[in-house]
Amino acid sequence: MPLVRIDLLEGKSEQYRAQVGDILYQTLVDVLNVPEHDRFQVITEHTKASLPFDREYLGVHRSDDCIFFQITLNSGRSTELKQRFYKALADHLHEGVKIRTEDVFISFVEVSKENWSFGNGEAQYVTPPK
Amino acid sequence: MPLVRIDLLEGKSEQYRAQVGDILYQTLVDVLNVPEHDRFQVITEHTKASLPFDREYLGVHRSDDCIFFQITLNSGRSTELKQRFYKALADHLHEGVKIRTEDVFISFVEVSKENWSFGNGEAQYVTPPK
Amino acid sequence: MPLVRIDLLEGKSEQYRAQVGDILYQTLVDVLNVPEHDRFQVITEHTKASLPFDREYLGVHRSDDCIFFQITLNSGRSTELKQRFYKALADHLHEGVKIRTEDVFISFVEVSKENWSFGNGEAQYVTPPK
Numbered sequence: 001m002p003l004v005r006i007d008l009l010e011g012k013s014e015q016y017r018a019q020v021g022d023i024l025y026q027t028l029v030d031v032l033n034v035p036e037h038d039r040f041q042v043i044t045e046h047t048k049a050s051l052p053f054d055r056e057y058l059g060v061h062r063s064d065d066c067i068f069f070q071i072t073l074n075s076g077r078s079t080e081l082k083q084r085f086y087k088a089l090a091d092h093l094h095e096g097v098k099i100r101t102e103d104v105f106i107s108f109v110e111v112s113k114e115n116w117s118f119g120n121g122e123a124q125y126v127t128p129p130k
Numbered sequence: 131m132p133l134v135r136i137d138l139l140e141g142k143s144e145q146y147r148a149q150v151g152d153i154l155y156q157t158l159v160d161v162l163n164v165p166e167h168d169r170f171q172v173i174t175e176h177t178k179a180s181l182p183f184d185r186e187y188l189g190v191h192r193s194d195d196c197i198f199f200q201i202t203l204n205s206g207r208s209t210e211l212k213q214r215f216y217k218a219l220a221d222h223l224h225e226g227v228k229i230r231t232e233d234v235f236i237s238f239v240e241v242s243k244e245n246w247s248f249g250n251g252e253a254q255y256v257t258p259p260k
Numbered sequence: 261m262p263l264v265r266i267d268l269l270e271g272k273s274e275q276y277r278a279q280v281g282d283i284l285y286q287t288l289v290d291v292l293n294v295p296e297h298d299r300f301q302v303i304t305e306h307t308k309a310s311l312p313f314d315r316e317y318l319g320v321h322r323s324d325d326c327i328f329f330q331i332t333l334n335s336g337r338s339t340e341l342k343q344r345f346y347k348a349l350a351d352h353l354h355e356g357v358k359i360r361t362e363d364v365f366i367s368f369v370e371v372s373k374e375n376w377s378f379g380n381g382e383a384q385y386v387t388p389p390k
Contacts, residue, residue, distance in 0.1 A: 133328065147310070148312070151312050167314045167316060169317070172267050172310070172311060173310045173312070174306075202367060202369060241367070242370070244339040245370070246368075247346035247364065248320055249320035249364055250350065250361050250362055251346045251348070251350030251351060252346060252347070256339055
């Protein structure tokens with residue numbers, strides 16, 4: 001269910017971007033209890049002019065490696081769980097692709113469970129219509 | 131009002147993508163009671179590496195023709211109406227552009243009616259400011 | 261915190277797009293009380309076929325210069341404040357880059373303050389986890 005938009009600057013290898021997607025997916029499963037195989041991602045590269053971001057907001061020193069993750073998912077996760085996810089994703093990306101944890105920007109958009117269709121014209125997360 | 135992001139793999143014709151946008155628009159009008167002419171779409175093609183999605187999640191067999199529809203619209207539609215929309219969109223796309231219904235992925239993001247300006251610096255869905 | 265997606269037709273200069281981003285940022289700070297330096301934008305150009313929008317919806321006459329602004333930000337702003345923002349953004353873009361106010365399309369998506377991590381794996385807008 002999470003539909004994830006990943007935006008980053010151009011210049012990284014396809015393998016790098018694939019690893020970023022893999023690590024994000026696995027962290028969603030491991031920490032946020034997202035179901036296995038629930039993976040739907042849009043990864044987009046941008047020129048520097050097309051991805052303007054502040055390099056110092058809140059005292060966090062961002063570099064050209066900064067990645068935006070915008071994750072649309074069902075509501076209901078606690079603040080504490082989200083906090084564990086932020087830390088886990090930053091740590092796992094640091095371990096896996098050497099990204100600095102300062103460069104991991106995350107935004108959640110929460111929706112209701114009836115707001116998804118995973119194909120076949122059905123709302124798989126709710127009971128079938130009468 | 132719906133602002134729709136349509137993401138799909140590259141390789142289809144411009145005509146195909148236009149038809150997909152047309153069918154989506156018409157189904158929003160016909161089933162979700164969106165006003166006529168209320169059409170604002172962003173259609174983006176991606177390489178395979180840039181649009182990773184699971185081919186079997188929830189037992190739905192997705193192919194390279196899979197399309198993501200992310201639809202931001204006003205809240206207030208019932209679950210049953212959303213279910214009718216999912217079925218109608220999948221059916222209409224199947225009829226119109228031969229897409230398999232398994233390949234229609236839909237995500238709604240609901241917002242308040244004061245969250246839109248359609249131009250002129252006005253919030254057309256609410257009364258003017260004092 | 262606002263994560264902003266700016267979508268427009270191709271054909272404008274890089275400087276034009278930079279000015280649009282600058283004006284948006286400054287108006288968010290000045291009118292919506294967004295903190296200084298809180299700037300995270302994704303600016304994407306599209307072909308005409310990839311950005312279909314109605315040229316007359318609600319009697320607003322849109323041209324090829326139409327820009328979509330989708331702004332994800334914390335909830336809590338009043339309707340009146342949003343209305344002031346719509347007007348200010350349209351006016352400032354008109355003054356700064358000569359865009360017609362009819363061509364300024366704005367969509368807010370509101371989220372909770374715990375839904376953001378600005379780096380370091382932390383949720384900077386809430387107290388640290390225990």
